Every structure is written in C-alpha cells, then in structure tokens.
Amino acid sequence: MKFNKSLSAGLMLFGSLIGGAPSYAQDVPKTAFVHLFEWGWQDIAQECEEFLGPKGFAAVQVSPPQKSVDNPAWWSRYQPVSYAFEGRSGNRAQFADMVQRCKNVGVDIYVDAVINHMAAWNRNFPEVPYGVNDFNSCTSDINYSNRWSVQNCDLVGLNDLKTSSEYVRQKIADYMNDAISMGVAGFRIDAAKHMPAEDIAAIKSKLHGTPYIFQEVIGAENEPVKPGEYTYIGDVTEFFFARTLGPKFKHGGIKDLQGIGSWNGWLSSSDAVTFVTNHDEERHNPGQVLSHQGFGNLYFLGNVFTLAYPYGYPKVMSGYYFNDFDAGPPATGIHTGNACGFDGGDWVCEHRWRGVANMVAFRNHTAAEWRVTNWWDDGYNQVAFGRGGLGFVVINRDDNKGINQGFATGMPAGEYCDIISGDFNSQTGTCSGTTISVDSSGYAHFTVASHNAAAIHVGAKVGQTCTDCDKKPATPVTATNLCYDNAANHTSPTLYYWGAQPAGSLTNATWPGVTMTANGDFYCHDVETELSSVNVIFSNQGANKSNDLTTTTGTCYSDGSWKSLADCGFTLITEEDNDNDNATQICYDNQQGFSQPYLYFWNVDAATPIANATWPGQAMTQQNGQYCYDFGTNLTSLKVIFSDQGSRQTLDMNVSAPNLCYANGEWKDLSQCTSNTNGGNETWYFRGTANGWGLTALDYNEQTGLYTTTQTFNGEESPARFKIDDGSWTESYPSTDYQVGDYATYQIHFNSSTKAISVTQH
Template sequence: MQRSTPRPTPRLRRRASAVLVALGLAVGAAACAPAEDDTPEPAASRDVGVQLFQWTWDAIGRECTDRLGPAGYGWVLTSPPQEHVRGEEWWTAYQPVSYRLESRLGTRAELAAMVGTCHDAGVDVVVDAVINHMTGQDEPGTGWAGSPYSHYDYPGTWSDAAGDFHHCGVPPADDIADYRDAYEVQHCELVNLADLATGRPAVQDRLVAYLEDVLSLGVDGFRLDAAKHMPAEDVAAVVERLPAGTRIVSEVIRGGGEPVVPEQYTPFGDVFEFAWGREATGMIRGGSLRLVTELGAGSSYLPSEKAWIFVENHDTERGGSTLAYPDGAPYVLANVLMLATGYGRPVVYSGYAFSDRDAGPEQDGDGAVLDAACPDDAGPERAYADGEWVCQHRWRAVEGMVGWRSAVGDDPVGARWEDGDALALSRGERGTVVVNGGDATLEARVPTTLRDGAYCDVLAGPTAAAGPAGPDGPRCAGEALRVEDGEVAVRVPAGSAVALHVGALAEG
C-alpha cells in the first residue's frame, strides 16, 4: 500500500508532557532567570539523535532517563536486536542467524522495557535492522539463542533450495567486485554475507513480519543497514507495508561515479548523507570552518528534510574516512558545527575505545555485552583505554550544543561573522555560537541577534540553580556573557567554542 513519507512520529507528540519536563532540564529552564517580555521562549525542539553503539538495552533505558531526555535528544539509534552469530567482534551483531529478539545486548523483554523507559523520558527508539543478508560464515554453527544455521540454510527462516538467496555468478565467490555495476552491488554478496533475494514476495513477507514484530514492542522506526545493497524497489515493497508513521532511514553510502545513489531511496524514507561527514572532515582539518556551515546547499546533497548527517558512525570511525574521538578538539568542533547549522537531522555518535578495528565491546564470560559505564571525566582531554566507553554524547560541548539546538529549533541562520579561522552565527533571536578553529585565543566583539542581557555559555557546562528561590539567580558553569546593542564580547581559546541561547539566561 502507498503511504506518505514518514515524518517525526506522532507518538512523540502524544508524550508532550514528558518532553517538556525533559527539555526544562536540558536547556536550564528550571534554573534560569525569567526571560524579559520581548525575549522569545526556547523552541523546545528535539531533532537530534544519538547512536549508542553496542549499548545493552538496560543501559540505554537508564541513559534515556538520566541523560538523553534531560539533554534534549529526540531519539536513540540502537544496534541490531536479532539473534546473531557468536564471537567477540563488533560485526557479529550484523550477521543474523534468526529473527528472534535475543542477542548479546539483551532479551526481548529487556528490549521492550527499554523502549517504554525511553518513551517516558521523551526519547524515541530507532532500531538498526539487518535485512539485506544473513551470515558470512562458511562453516555451520549455532547462534546466540541456540538456533542452528549454515551459510545458506536457516531452519524455519530461509533456505537456499527455496531460492531465498542471490547467487550472482561473479567469480571467485559471488562477492561484489565492481561498485560501478549496480547489478553486482545489489545481487552479489557483501564480504561473503549470504545475500537475501529481496525481490521475492516470500522473502519480503518474512522481512515485513520481522519488522512488524519489532514495532509491536513500541519501536518508532528503523535504520536499514546496507540498504544500498538492495534494489530500491525491493526496499520500498517492504517499507510500504509497515504502519504509517514508521520512521525509516536507509544506509546508502554515496560514492563518486557509482550508479546506486541515496536519492533513489528517498521516496519511502530518509537517508544518511555520508558526504557531510567526509567533507566536513577535510574542511575542519584545513581550517575552512565557513565551508562546513554551507554544506548541503548544493545539488550534490540530499534535500535537508531527507538527510540524516553525522560526524562519525561505527563504520567511519574504523575506516578513517571521518573525524573520530581520538582527534580531540577538531572532532568537538565538527560536532558543534553539525548541531549549529540547519542542514539535515544530526546524529551524535557514542561508542567505545579500541585499537583493533574488529574489537567488540567488553563482554562477560558467556559473551554478553557488559552495561556501558560512562567515566565522570568523559571528554576530549581524557585518554581512553581499549574497551572503555567514550560516551561522546555526554561530552560537555556536545551535550551543551544539543540543548542549544533544542532552544533555537528551526530558526534560520541570521547574523554571521568571520575572522580568519573563527566564525559566529546566530539562529533567529534564540541563539548564537562562536567557533574558533585557529591556533590562538580569539578575543572579539561579534554580532548577535540575541536580545540584550546576560547569558550562560552552555558549552562551559550546565547552568545550575542557586536554590529553589535563590536570591542570586542561576549560576553559570563559566563566565556569564553580556549582549549589548547587538554584540557580545567573547574570549574563545583555540580549538573551542562558545554558545549562548535564550534558555540559559544569567542574572545581571
């Protein structure tokens, strides 16, 4: 059946009271001085997501309550929930054995409980769905939940004899050899992963049943893993049978000169725009911050309303095509700029430290992933040992910018200012951000569309109340900055930023 392109889920609107409570904490509304009559209220939007890579269901539920909801995140992207092959590596989660919702990240009941907990915190849940392929194992085995399998036979689910898999005939092993050949990309195997014949109605029926089962737990939508490797019409045939309002975002990596492009997947959902992170990386390393703010304006990008953008994800941090947590200050600036500008829907990434690109998260003796535990001093200055949770979504500047974006909403970019490797931009009358990509401290008066008054720099840390009715009003973690006559005097150290918004007013 035909349905309209999915927009932000109605379920979020039905949870308005939870959202408002969470946002009050996110932007410091409970702690800040009342706005003057002519100062606009914070927009209280929630259009930022976070990928909690390889986090268990229990840990995600707690994080939704403790940090994601209060910080202003709108949704969380989880790792795949289906039964998978055994092994310590991260990629075992992307090799399905069955569609039972039992994995090393938790049980079906724990998944359902997490979804309910996140919804109570005003956070939607988007699940990574692996529907292009099954395992890449040549030898038979037993999956996480005890299901037997072989490379092309999954009892009760798929059978090679029934025609459930593609065999494209490309030597030596049916693997993709030429990404300029659309047939190979979508009918051959991706690194030996048994490729499902997604054009067959029987295969589509089973995939729809799996996705509907996940939705029955209250999940809001799906990231379609390896969507590029399925013909767009096959994906559409599956997606269009899901309930209206199901959020869909397809993983389609844009490659120069390749025939399979992200635009082919927009009629039935949104798509990750990989080009944003790759190009932002080069611009930031080259000191061209202004160009980052202009990304997405050209015809070579997806329309803003269809694009999900990111600084890094679990593949790019291992492949080195984008900035990642070890890059420190440039990585932080990339996240600040992603959240400051208006193109696309930003997705913050949060994973664990590694030196071996195949290494999985820390696990117990049975192979179950241990619950994430964020260090108190999580941030770009910290040295992370292998296996430690990096928790980029909690980094002071990243979390502060999520609240900033929540406050400014979809206000257009107004005043702009540039000076060498530094720039400032305002969004409507609700927020201003100043970014210093240079090697020296920036001291300047920059233009702003904020109304006159004192504001907290939310990147210095959260605003704190002086007391229930404290005589001194709220306290800024850093120095309060005063806007006068359309300008604000700032002092921004090299490789850092300052952000002010109407939800974090200071006294005085």
C-alpha cells in the same frame, strides 16, 4: 533529574557532564539523536531516564537486536542468523523494557535493521526460515560501477537476500513489525544501497503505522546508485557531510563550511541524516573523518559545528575505545560495572560531553529559525554565526590565535550562559560557567581560546527560569498508584511498603521492595488496592534510602512532601471516565492543515468491540473548531494515526481516556477541546508571511463559534508560517510559528477558548 558530575583535572574541555534541568521543556522540539553503539538494553534504558530524556535527545539508535553469529567482534551484529530478539545487548524482555522506559521519558528507539543479507555461511536459516531460493545467486565480488552487481551480489561474502521476493519481504516486515509492536519508533536500514529502492518501499508498505525510516546509502561520484533515489521512502545518510567536515577541521579552512549541505549533489536538509562519524567510518575511514582517536578537541568542535548548523537530522556517535579493528565492546556498560572515559572507563560517551549535550539543547531551541544569520569568519579557521536571533556560536579551530571581539548576534538583550564552558540550570536560571552579555543592539563580546568554542541561546538566559519545566507525568494512572519525583536521583527507584491498612489488604514487600516504573519525570507503582494507610521507603535498590514515610494510595511524594496525584499533574483513570459519554470520540485540531483529516485506528479497547480500521481509516467531521470521529461506544485506549486521506500521516500515537483530543501537539481531556468560544466579543488577528506579519482581523462565524480567515501564501518567506495574535504580540498562538505549505490558499480557524488552530487547504 540533575547531573553534576565533575571530572578529573587536566581533561580537555569536552570531558565533562552537563548539569541538567529536571525536565525538558515540553514545547521545545527535539532535533538530534544519539547512536549508543553496542550498548546493552538495560544500560540504554537507564541512560534514557537519567540523561537523554532530561537533555532533550529525540531518540537512540540501538545496535542490531536480532540473533547473530557467535563472535566477539563488533561486526558480528551485522551477520544475522534469525530475527529473534536475542544477543549480547540483552534478550527480548530486556529490549521491550528498554523501549518502554525510554518512551516514558520522551526518547524514541530506532533499530539498526540488517535486512539486506544474512550471515556468511550456508544458505539455510531454519529459524526464519530461509532456504537457498530466498537468496540472490550472485556470489561474485561486487562491481560498484554496475547497479545490478551492487544490488544482487553478496556483500563481502554475506548471503544476499532476494528482497524482490514477496516471501522475503513479508519475513522482513514481520521482524520489523515485531519491533514496532514493542514500541520501536524507527529504523536505520543497513546497507540500503545494496537493495533496490522499490524493494525497500515494498517492505515499508507492509509496516504497521508510520515508523521513522532512514537509510544507509553511501554516495560516490562515479557510481550508478545515488542517495537521492531513496528519499521518497525516508531519510538518507549524507556521508558527504562527515567526509567534508573532517578534512576541514583536521587540516584547516573551516570557513569553507559556510553553505554546507546546499551544494550540488547533496541531499536536501529535510532528507539528510548527518554525523561527524559513525561506527563504520571511525573504523573504515579514520584518515578522512573526525573521531575520538587522536584528534583531541577538533572532534569535539566538529560536533559543536554539526549541532549548531541548520542542516539535516544529526546523529551523535557514542561508542567505545578500541585499538583493534575487530574489537568488540567492553563486557559491561556504564551502568552495569564500567564507566565513561572521563571517569576512567572504556566507553567514550561523546553524548555526555558537556558541550555536545548542551549543543543538543542549542539545536532544539533554535529550530524555529532554520537558517544561518550574521556569519563571520577570519578567512580561514575561525567562524561565528547566528540562528535568527535564537542562538549564536563562535568556533575557533585556529592552532595558535584566540578570538577576542564583539559580534552582532541578533539576539534579545540579556545575560546568557555560555553552554560550552558551563551548564545552565533552567529551574534556578543560573549558569555554572562563563556568562555573555548581549546589549540592546544585539551586540556581544566573546573571548574564545584556540581549539575552543562558545555558544549562547534563548533557552539559557541567566535569570530566566523555565516556565514549562516543572516535573510532569507522561501517562494517566489509577487512584491506587504511589508515585515519587526521584529527587534523590536514584538510578533505579525502588518502593518498599509495609503495614498497610485496612489490615490484610496488601502483603508487606520484601526488602528493598519493587522497582518503580518511569512515568514522565516521576516513578510510580500501582498497588492495585485502595489503602487508608501504608508505610513506605524509597531507595536506590536498597541504597540511599529515604526516611520511613506514611501515606495513602493516590498520592505522590514530590519536593519532600506528600501531595495528591492530581496536584502532581497526573490524570486519573476512573470508572467515571469510562462511563463518560464524551469518551466515545477522538478529536484533532488539524495543526497540519489537512484538506480532509482521516483517523486510522487499531488495538481499540472499548466498551463494545471495535475492529481495526482499513487504511486510511475514517473521515473526521468538523465541529467546534476540531475534527472528530465518534465510535459510538466508550473508549479506554487505542492507537491512532491522523492523515490527509492517507498522505502526510502523523506518527503512531497511543491514546487513553479521558485524554482523547489531540490539540497543539498534545493529548488533552476532550472537554478542553470542545469548550464554547466567547461569542464573537473578542478581536483576533492573523500575522504571517502572507501579509508581511501585519494585522489582518479574523471574522467570527456564529454557526461554528470560531474565528476564521482565508489566506494565500505565495512564497513571501520560507517556510510559509503564521500566528494568531491579539494585536499586541502579548497573546500569540501557537508558541512556535504554525507552518503550512507554500503557494497555496488556506482557511484558518481559531478557537479563542482552547486556542486551538485548524487549517483547511482550498
């Protein structure tokens, strides 16, 4: 899908939308998420489909979904009265629909979980139920110099739950598991500082699967409760980041931000969630942090820096305009009657500012080089730095002085799109803004005005089209589906059908028809019967309708013509698949280098009943370069987690036949993972930090049909990583360096047919 909205003249440089590729490249990691504060579920679902998915956002943090006190103020969402999915953002059905629609386009949902307390009224919450004995007894004001007081007394009068109680822990876990059952991928733990870490850990142990967890812990120098106490459970919010960044951009001295995150007392990058501001800080601490309130382009530049600098997992704030501290959100969302501020509406929509959205792509494309290179500053308010040859950014916070000079970027030669001034179209390889030339020595000239920025990265090279951005489906479909590429960019694609043959096989739809379901970059509808002919019209809930079209089931309308579902990239679910003997196994290429891969499974739909596994599940057996587990019966669908005998587990994954092999980060048909190798008549090499990126030939094992080597990593570079290469860099696998733990020895296996790599630690 494309977004080419223009804004009114005279707006600041951040006030524009980015023009996007139709699909986010599949091999580029997603490294930033957005907080759509107080957005409704229907608006979030549509935003995932139209903007967040195509732009490479990893996830959305949503406002607390549970039933809360009836009050228009924003803070009412943080006063729960039950754990029912009911509130001003929508009901349970709308919430579940949002989660699935976002998931279908590669965007996870993180729930803001209010589990420290209940609302500020009597201690009787019958809908849970909670009674007086389920709360701590301290109602005194909190003394922040006393740990017990911080974690056992009521927070600003809110009834403090007794999270040491097994009953309370289970009730909280039941609520979170309910969210997980609808597809929620993670949680922000509100007010985590006010709960002992062991209580949160106990609750987490009751959760299904391995949801992503990050915890709100506000650190203070003279307080006993420290953010680092919680990192063994999950990530933690690093408030020092916003509170350091803000003053430097407001008052000057951004050159001092070099090394931010590495200072004593800060969380490590792998544990930190960072932000420029959040919903609390822009209200409670407006004097210290940057926000949309009165800081002009400085707030924008703070976001550019945050997304460019390799520290933490950044969260982009996206809220609404307010003058009153208590003010609740606008009555309608940007897709349901209101609009973003740059279109005259009441929502700020920071995530849609061109430079912010494009810097998400910058961060994603530079993730493989998690370091700062070629740092430059003018001694005060102008900085520039690279990301290991994958990107380069120039930020000019100076009030008066421009930047007009060359920089050593370390990047490959070529013409790049300045993603701050314009948008890069990965399908055409064109840039709507300024382009910047990098010469053969990696040198480039930048001209950047006061309070402005410029940025280039390898994913936005002019003339280079994305080789992995064709429209792609997300899940298999049956042969009775009709699918559509939504080339018209409908906000809610609708299918109207009539005149189906054979006669009487399908009742005519009622105009404008049925709402289609997102499936990757397509929208589909299953008519659940085979048709030799049917007339259809695609529309946007009746508006902007297509011509009358005629087709059969099992087809896809893409690029203005009908194609088979297979030609559009869909995998078909057929009876033959279900009868295939190979559909009895789950296989895994062990990309994470587990010493003994285990398979944990639940919700198994199979030809004969399969009980849920007991954690950590079943040991997998190595065969043909993969680790497999045979269920002994044909599989249709299931949920799985891979782990190293229970540790270092993957995220929950939904699996459907015939794609039962997880290799190179995606589910594939089992036949693609068990192909025979080429009998040892090839030469493959190990290149990595262990051998200084030289060439070490792999040995061929006739018994397994795999190429192997044993390598020891001793801290030569960080992180420890490698590739398997043909000796010329022409063929190197995987596309992004394979990372392993340092100071360890590994046996590395390579399947030359499937290009799958598996690693076993010695």
